[in-house]
Amino acid sequence: MLAYGLLALGLSSVLALVTWSVVSDHLTEQRQSSAMAATADNAAAFRYGLFGAPKPCRLQDEAECGSPAPRSDITIVELLSSLPSTDAAASMVYYDHQWYSLTGRPSDLPADLIETVRNGDPAHRRITVGGQQVLAVGVPMSGPDEAFFEWHPLASLDKTLRTLKITLIGAAVVAALIGLAVGRLASTLALRPLAALTRVADAVARGQLDARLQVENDRDLGGLARSFNQTAADLERRVAADARFAGDVSHELRTPLMTMLNSMQLIQNHRAELPAPVREPVELLGDDLDRFRRLVIDLLEISRDDGGDQGSRETVRIADLVRAAANATAGRDVTTVAPAAEALSLQADKRRLERVIANLVENAEDHAGGCKGVGVEAGGLGVVITVDDAGPGVPVDNRDRIFERFGRGETGNRSRGVGLGLAIVARHVQWHHGTIEVTDRPGGGARFTVELPAKVL
Structure with a gap:
């Protein structure tokens, strides 16, 4: 142009x-x-x-x-x-x-x-x-x-x-504007297939693996479009196969896991009867079984999303859901709701949204020194949910990586996590067409901010 x-x-x-x-x-x-x-x-x-x-x-x-x-x-x-x-x-x-x-x-x-x-x-x-x-x-x-x-x-x-000069200058400006318009039109027509490629590639990068290019018959970009669509199809099949594998493994592990958990609960009920040298290994085994349980649950959640589970949407009052999920996970009242956010509602998958709040609070409780509070207020896309912790915060160069699968922080106790909780949070927030980011909390610690497109129904 x-x-x-x-x-x-x-x-x-x-x-x-x-x-x-x-x-x-x-x-x-x-x-x-x-x-x-x-x-x-x-x-x-x-x-x-x-x-x-x-x-x-x-x-x-x-x-x-x-x-x-x-x-x-x-x-x-x-x-x-x-x-x-x-x-x-x-x-x-x-x-x-x-x-x-x-x-x-x-x-x-x-x-x-x-x-x-x-x-x-x-x-x-x-x-x-x-x-x-x-x-x-x-x-x-x-x-x-x-x-x-x-x-x-x-x-x-x-x-x-003077009239001639003004006329010639005006004609030159008009010719330049016409040239810009023609250039814009020509560039739009020439780059339209590349713009489509950019949009589809971005959609695939955001997890929409069924996105495909519709320009396979284009004289210039047909070969590229066919190669891209084939690659995207292969990737979709690979991810679906991995999801099925993870789901099958997780389901197969549930039965022996429940057996081990029940056995461990029976042993812990008779902990006082155990010899002193055996008590500490039993406690360590119990902690590892609990981590194993969380890993299996997270793998089932991930495989459900990767397998194309569309879920079900229903009208949810944000304040009530966040208050119930956060307080139950923390075991105490940690939620503060602004008056303007009390009536906000969202067409949401209740299970997914509860999992978002529970994972964020659980992450703060287990790996960041405890949850300092959960806030709900109107703003952003509609409603803004913040979860503050008392940890050392998240370094700037790690703020994107912690939302990846098996991505873990490098400070404090974050390295003890399995690295799937925040990845599940990011997937569920994206499913609701929202955003999530982590920043520094005023006074120290990290603040996770979730924005969702809520409104008063």
Whole structure:
């Protein structure tokens, strides 16, 4: 688009400059020629009015031929005022070593112009008189050291040239804008397949693995589109296979896991009967079984999402759901709801949204020094949910990685997590068309902020 615009501007500017040069020179020369012709005609009329017609020449009185005597019945000033009406602003004559004029002042004439004309050569100069541009024209008369001068205003010529200049500049600007528009249209048509590729690639990157390009028949990008669609299809099959594998493994592990958990609960109920050296290994085994249980549950959740589970949407009051899920997970009241957020509702999957709040609070309780509070207020996309913890915070370069699968923080106790809780949170928030980010909490710690498109129903 920029190239088209610059090309149009360059071509129109060159054309405008050429047009300006040719037309302005032609108009100026035409004005000078007409002024010179009018001045010469007036000089001839002045000479005729002053001396009358030349005497006819005869062989016996050649000395008197062409040398008429001045008329005595008319003055020079009267002759100047009786000249034919032209556009001249002033007429002056240098005759018999004296200046005669009606309106102009001979002192305003350039000295070199006067000298040239008195020497017998016609001449003209562009001068400024009374703040106005005029063309001073002088022509010699038949007598020695006689000259006739006139001023011709240039306002009309200057106005014409100014109008021409504005028109050419406007035409160049319009041509540049048309060039930009044509460039925009051409670039849009040329890059439309690439724009589609960008959108589909972005959709695949965001987890929409069924996105495909519809330009396989394009003459230029058909091969690329087919390769991309094949790659996306292979990736979708691979992810679906991995999800089925994770789901199958998780389901197969549930039965022995429940057996081990029940057995561990039975052992812990008789913990007092165990020998002292056995109690500590039993506690460690219980902690690992609990982590194993969480891992299996998270894997089942991940495989359910990867397997294409669309869930079910229902109207959910955000404040009530967050309050119930956060307080139950923390085992105490940690939720604060702003009055403006009490009536906000959302078409949501209740199970997924409860899991988002529970995972964030559980992450704060287990890996970040405890949950400092959960806030719900109106704003952002509709409702803003914040979960604050008392940990050391999340370094800036880790704030994206912690939402990846098996991504863990590198400070405090975060390394004890299995790394799936926050990944599940990110997937569920995205499923609700929301956003999540982590920042620093005022006073220390981390703040997880979830924005969801809620409104008053």
